[in-house]
Amino acid sequence: MYEVIGSPTSRAFRVVWMLEELGLPYTLSPEKPHSEVVSALNPSGKIPILKDGDAAIIDSTAILTYLADKHGALTFPAGTIERAHQDSFTQQILDEVEAGLWTASRHNFILPEDRKVPAVKETLMWEYSRGLKNVLRRRQGTYLMGEEMTVPDIILTHCATWAKFEGFPTDNEELLGYIKVTRGRDAFQKLLPKKK
Structure with a gap:
């Protein structure tokens, strides 16, 4: 366990x-x-x-x-070309998509008041949008690596939720279609709060 x-x-x-x-x-x-x-x-x-x-x-x-x-699931085997491409997606998402979200969060509620720079958010939003387009341009099918979900799909989908929370742009049509699929998975739906 x-x-x-x-x-x-x-x-x-x-x-x-x-x-x-x-x-x-x-x-x-x-x-x-x-x-x-x-x-x-x-x-x-x-x-x-x-x-x-x-x-x-x-x-x-x-x-x-x-x-x-x-x-042995949600991944390609280590040492394969497919795994290298998968890891490349993961690193690109962390670098070009998540990094801006994390910096925005730090300037919103983590850093001491005298270290926060609210004006940085506009640049971070621009970088996020550009990075997101770069990632989605490489998408190879229903999921990032094709027709099977892998580790970077979990990270990108989580970043899309984080972006909404941070007030980042959420109007990328390709992303919206993509996360409709990833968030529609049974495992994801199981984790959502139950509506009464």
């Missing part, structure tokens, strides 16, 4: 979604960044953390890659 440590509204959502896709049992321990529990396992105080027995794995992308490789 895996343990996911972190808030489900953070990058921990990626890990929980991956575990649902894999059909694996897990527990979710909601913890905020820099809590005593988190800081004991990750000196930077960041979430999520995956506990696999006594081992603690940090960084959502490292966790996703570990789970995909360990369970």
